[in-house]
Amino acid sequence: MARLTLTSGRRLVAGIPILWLLVLFLIPFLIVFRISFSEVRLAIPPYTPLIVWHHGRASLELHTSAYAFLFTDPLYISSYLYSLKVAAVSTLCCLLIGYPMAYAIARAGAASRQVLLMLVVLPFWTSFLLRVYAWIGLLNNNGVINNVLLYLGIIRHPLVLLQTDFAVYIGIVYSYLPFMILPLYANLEKHDPALLEAAADLGARPWRAFLAITLPQSFAGIVAGSLLVFIPAVGEYVIPTLLGRTDQLMIGRVLSDEFFENRDWPVASAVAIVILLLLVIPIMLFQRIQRRELEATP
């Protein structure tokens, strides 16, 4: 193996990003973890210290009241379950819409493939917030969709579309669809068409060949795309706030409200820690796939 730089030089190259991420990514989590074990109090900062000096002796004070609160108030549990459900349904919808799209792009000619990929990515480059906002105008009671349906005589009264589960699904699927399509495309593009031809020569119907060959081969792409949608969707804040129900909040909104409205830092931190616990397996899975993907590239 060639020595690209001197060891001390290499240490510097690797050390700078590691130091940055230790301070601004890893340590912040430890702080959240630590504050989740304190109690709220009226002071600056608004939580109890971890180590208390008492008659010259330091004692460790761990409070679990924030966690106890999470598991006794049904609001939190229902928000967690609702968030998981919304993320799961949205991920499934993304997969069902995104798979055929990725498949069609991967099978298109080389020239149109580039154009199609650009069309999929282009919305991503325009503001996420504005694209979610656009759906308010479409889903409103006097919005575009209702007006079109009324005009066509399909409905007589406007449908209530905004502030429903449906609106949140639409918003998440719409915003995250490129994240599903891109890893699927990257996977499907690598498939060898000779396998499908062989299956056809042996008399397999296209659907059968697809189920027996393409689908299992694209499993890694399915998992990568699903994780890219599912994990951030669980903590989604903007979409449910703009489009979603007001009687059932998602957990990202609950966290933000605890922090900004109730000013309860310990409970907000405990909410964050429990979200992380729910997501730790998907996140680790994502890291493994990502690592394999980046190291498999020739």
Add this chain to the structure above:
Amino acid sequence: MRPRGFLVRGALVLGLVFLYVPIVSMIVFSFNNSRLVTVWDAAHSPTLKWYGTLLNNQQILSAAWLSIRIALIAASGAVVLGTLAGIALVRFGAWRGRTLLAGMTTAPIVMPEVITGLSLLLLFVALQQLIGWPRGVGAVTITLAHITFCMAFVTVVVQSRLAGFDESLEEAAMDLGARPLRVFFRITLPLILPAIASGWLLAFTLSWDDLVTTQFVAGPGSSTLPMVIFSKVRFGVTPDVNALATIMVLIVASGIALSSVWMRLRQRRRERDLQLAASTEEVSAI
């Protein structure tokens, strides 16, 4: 090509329609005269009056200017850190701490933003108590937060580009006696420059667009453009936001059009060079 090709292509077209209908509707209604955003006032439309309202809105303009400055600095910082991380991950073999760095650069990509935002704010509060810096939250803390989540994306882009070509060029330069820094600036950097450029653009977009993390680490007087938009649209639609969206789509679309023209020109030049090289080779073979 196959019997179901028709079905799959139909799904692709429908999916693209789904992706573009909201954007097109924003553009159309930005020219609508009515204050009721979704009711087309045919008598007085199209009109540019919302563009006028927008350009006279001092709050939006100054927020946009702040967002641009933050995005410029954040993207540049993220590119430096992300490139260093990418090189360390791909070129240094299996070193101690590699797994840690790999983990810390992939996790921010999927981390729910409320958690990133909360944890960064709590860090800044703790730092302020401990060392007295940063003094309060504002543009500086927003920029630090943006650099952190943007560098993860840059790392991935640089990493996959570096993994795409082997080390033989760098090794050859080393064998010829080039110093490591010289190898980096003459060989490695030019090779990964396209990745660095697209990483920078990606980071700029992510920073420019970020709302949730920013809200946590922003202070009074440091409202970025997404924060202003969010507080406007939270309680319903406002027509001048449609005009803003149209302007942004226009900028992005023309930027992409320009870059694809440039890429095509470069591609053509490269093909010509290759042909030229091939023909001279033939000549020298004779």
